[in-house]
Amino acid sequence: MNSIQKNRLKDQLFKFWGIGCTLIGLVLLVIFIGGILIDGLSRIDWAFITDLPSRKAEKSGIWTPLMGSVWVLILTAIISFPISVAAGVYLEEYAKKNRLSALLEINISNLAGVPSIIYGLLGLEVFVRIMDLGASVLAGALTLSLLILPIIIVATREAIKAVPSSIRDASYALGASKWQTIWNQVLPASSGGILTGVILALSRAVGETAPLIVIGALAYVPFAPQGPLDQFSVLPIQIFNWISRPQQGFIDNAAAAIIILLLITFIMNGIAVYFRNKWQKKLQ
């Protein structure tokens, strides 16, 4: 075997190795989703979605945690969106390139890597105890907002960076102030990218379990929250709860709830991809 043949063989070997590695993830995901669908699909009907929790598996529904998730999601969006977009705009457009901004930047990147349970502990201390919000929807939303702030800030900065400087130049050259330029040109041109980041961050927040368990959302909550200060449960916690029961009926319930949760995150990611494509077209 000469060296060319050897190289070709190596080429082929590496290709198959690569295909194998790629397939591991995919195959596992397919097996997982398949198993879930077999267990849970038959359990999903309108009553499953609108029923309150019950001691009997076949009478239990996900209305309480579903509404809890929706409440937390909306409040998290309302809290995190203005704060993180403003922070992103500041860092990208206003902050001078000096040591302070470099320090801020490193810290934001680090925050994005902090384990979520640490955010839970922070939320427990600050929101639940010091601000005395209890294990409420608001405390949960504030905690999750902290968790996704760095993600949205980074996404906002990337989106703003992608706005061609020629658009800024044109705006300034016509006599616009910095704020007018940001508000009228930079933000509209980067809105697609920012929105994509926000939705992806929220779809991560909707699946978070650990920080909410820490702040006390694991308690049995019989009713859907009516206001921001009500107790709540969310879908992932309900799944966690059902999975830990011995009866097969609850395991099936968990599988059905997982299908609903996956559906929500897939839809949100789909919307994010849609916005991203639309935005990219617009900028070209």
Next chain:
Amino acid sequence: MESPFTLGTNGKKNYNNTMSEIMTEKTEDPKIEVPIAEKYKLQTKDVNVFYGDFQAIKDVSMNIKPKSITAFIGPSGCGKSTFLRLFNRMNDYIEDFKMEGKIKIDDNNIYKKKIQLEQLRKEVGMVFQKPNPFPKSIFENVAYGLKIQGIKDKKLIAERVEKALVQADLWNEVKDNLNKSALTLSGGQQQRLCIARTLAVEPSIILMDEPTSALDPISTAKIEELIYHLKADYTIIIVTHNMQQASRISDYTAFFYMGELIEFDKTKKIFTNPEKKRTENYITGRFG
């Protein structure tokens, strides 16, 4: 053979001669003193520009007459764009930018502390190298400069938009599609839209930074014709890489080399009988 460095030391003295010739050429009777502010729209005196340690402009003094077209020519990196961008202070956004000397427009120092950039840029419009319409409708593009001034009168805005589009020779092509995205226009149309957008603000000076370098010959011809007609109402300064363009449309031509103003004179003179060897070499295509 002159090296650029010996030229740098001689250049200042030489161009002073050139400058004084220009300044005296129209004053038929030297006893009648015309106030300099009335004679010149824009004056620069001993202007130096630094980017950090790099000196981009060296001791440039120049006077520009109202309602004339002045072309800045010179090889890439000679500082002509930098010099142009001083007049509406677009260099302010560049880090490490430092400027020395005086620049006056209508006898007002535009680099004094109290100057309002928004006001200055209303007075000094700019058209860029690549057409850069906003990703908005044609109407919104032209109306933008008015809206940011706080003008809310819809009728007035519509009038000014139409007037600017007519002036920029674009009205007939877009009047039925004012709400279409500006990005659907061709490159040449986009550049005329950018000119219309500048005109709508009613400046008195228009800076053009290689406005046709990204366009095809037909669009270029259209824009050159437009610039030529705009001279009736505006003072125009145009940076160009295209010698023919400079000779076709400009009244005065300034030749820059390595941050220095080598020669500044009537365009006809520069292109037929330049004072400096280096100018001649550049114009005849021997370097640059």
